[in-house]
Amino acid sequence: MVALVTPMFADGTVDFDSLSKLVDFHVNSGTSAIVSVGTTGESATLDMDEHCEVMRRTVELAAGRIAIIAGTGSNSTSEAIELTRCAQQGGADACLLVAPYYNKPTQEGLYLHHKRIAETVDIPQILYNVPGRTVCDLLPETVARLAEIPNIIGIKEATGSMQRLQAIQSLVPADFDLFSGDDATGTEFMLQGGHGVISVTSNIAPDQMAAMCTAALAPDREQALKLNRPLEDLHNVLFVEANPIPVKWALYEMGLIPEGIRLPLTPLSEQFHQVLRQVLRHAGVLS
DSSP, X not given: OEEOOOOBOTTXXXXXXXXXXXXXXXXXXTOOEEEESSTTTTGXXXXXXXXXXXXXXXXXXHTTSSEEEEEOOOSSXXXXXXXXXXXXXXXXXXXXXXXXXXXXXXXXXXXHHHHHHHHHSOSOEEEEEOHXXXXXXOOHHHHHHHTTSTTEEEEEEOSOOHHHHHHHHTTSOTTSEEEEOOHHHHHHHHHTTOOEEOBSGGGTOHHHHHHHXXXXXXXXXXXXXHHHGGGHHHHHHTTSSSTTHHHHHHHHHTTSSOSOOOTTSOOOOGGGHHHHHHHHHHTTSOO
């Protein structure tokens, strides 16, 4: 699954024509689902109306050809509910809700936050734990409590820790979906029983990522590692500056989107241009 960028013109306005091309790109490349307006989609700098519009238009452009998971998390429970309602009304298949960032809630606060959203909006919901960004860690015991709520169906776990994966596996039902949110460890995550990866790298190399995921989920360790090898540098270099700075520059370099990105994010520093070009060529996505 791809954590899709939100293409923008140089002035920061959303480029819906490029969004349409990206949706087609992923449909044709074997991507299983699109996550619209998550962290990689610059959710933090889109206002409420824009956020809802990008989610709605992505569903419309997909036209049932690919599942759409809408990023609707917030550090405000009421705002997360409003965004989740927008996603439901716009036809999204599910929502991805990041753990509340910045205000550092307790585990009980995290539980009550996600419980309130799930009970208020009847749409499948995926938890998203990324403590490196949120300064907030959704612990396995809290995930297990939330897994008891019928429409909380899984988690995107981005710590990159296999021990964390194993801890969650031991506490949740077998049908609770476990998705990696860390490209660098995503292959191993799936080989150890995870169900997929919500990927930044898939913006750049969706067909290669799809093939690797198929092998990892088989599971065919040898083939999965072989397919992942050309992507390893890409997994790392796409985070040489804050996501989505490098991935948006890479897509611009590939001719897929304009170069727009919103402040406070800035275009990729020139010192990283050549190394990213080299990695893109090594991965076979740039001539």
